[in-house]
Amino acid sequence: MGKKDVGVSQEQLTRQICEIGCRMYDKGFVAGNDGNISCRLDEGRYLCTPADVSKGFMEPADIAVVDDEGNQLTGRLEPTSEVPLHLRIYHELPRINAVAHAHPPHATAFAVAGISPPVGVMPEAEIYLGPIPLADYGTPGGPELADTILPHLRNKAGTILLANHGAVACGKDLMQAYWRLERLEMYCRILILSKQLGSVRPLPEAKVRQLLQYKKKRYGMDEDDPRMD
Ligand SMILES: [Zn+2]
Numbered sequence: 632m633g634k635k636d637v638g639v640s641q642e643q644l645t646r647q648i649c650e651i652g653c654r655m656y657d658k659g660f661v662a663g664n665d666g667n668i669s670c671r672l673d674e675g676r677y678l679c680t681p682a683d684v685s686k687g688f689m690e691p692a693d694i695a696v697v698d699d700e701g702n703q704l705t706g707r708l709e710p711t712s713e714v715p716l717h718l719r720i721y722h723e724l725p726r727i728n729a730v731a732h733a734h735p736p737h738a739t740a741f742a743v744a745g746i747s748p749p750v751g752v753m754p755e756a757e758i759y760l761g762p763i764p765l766a767d768y769g770t771p772g773g774p775e776l777a778d779t780i781l782p783h784l785r786n787k788a789g790t791i792l793l794a795n796h797g798a799v800a801c802g803k804d805l806m807q808a809y810w811r812l813e814r815l816e817m818y819c820r821i822l823i824l825s826k827q828l829g830s831v832r833p834l835p836e837a838k839v840r841q842l843l844q845y846k847k848k849r850y851g852m853d854e855d856d857p858r859m860d
Pocket residue numbers: 665666732733734771796797
């Protein structure tokens with residue numbers, strides 16, 4: 632199992648999920664009861680958001696604990712129908728300890744248009760996001776959704792667009808997963824605005840190489856970018 636939030640209690644992680652849900656809702660990343668968030672708790676136990684509840688109005692008692700088979704252990708509400716997707720990610724990829732799924736509008740616009748955002752345009756996107764693959768369409772709540780996402784995660788992606796649907800961000804902890812979602816939306820929004828103004832001008836190749844070196848040496852994030860291979 633990967634290194635999860637060491638020393639962070641179940642109560643703190645539960646509260647963090649509620650806070651991230653609020654931010655996702657306030658920023659317009661989710662409408663109605665859309666979206667789901669989860670994290671590893673300890674060996675064979677996971678926290679996840681409930682079904683049919685706005686992510687902006689969750690209380691700690693709504694957050695469920697599920698086991699490796701997806702059985703609900705605690706929580707007053709039924710967990711999200713995407714539990715099987717989250718569990719498959721945790722089972723296959725020990726480096727991942729948190730997963731957040733939402734429909735941020737500008738990122739989702741790329742996913743609906745069938746366009747993977749370009750790399751080599753902005754420093755923060757290079758360092759914190761890297762290449763953002765576009766996964767094939769899979770029906771939400773079904774096993775095929777995991778099949779479309781997992782190949783990209785195995786290839787080191789941390790942020791993935793889901794064709795005609797939305798985005799999934801993963802991380803070593805909850806904040807990394809959430810920040811990736813936030814950065815993805817900001818990046819996609821800037822790309823769309825730049826295109827409206829004229830064009831998206833790429834960074835010079837040498838500058839991108841410099842950023843990748845920085846990413847590896849300063850942040851040790853070579854695990855998170857297939858271009859490091
Ligand atoms: Zn969705």
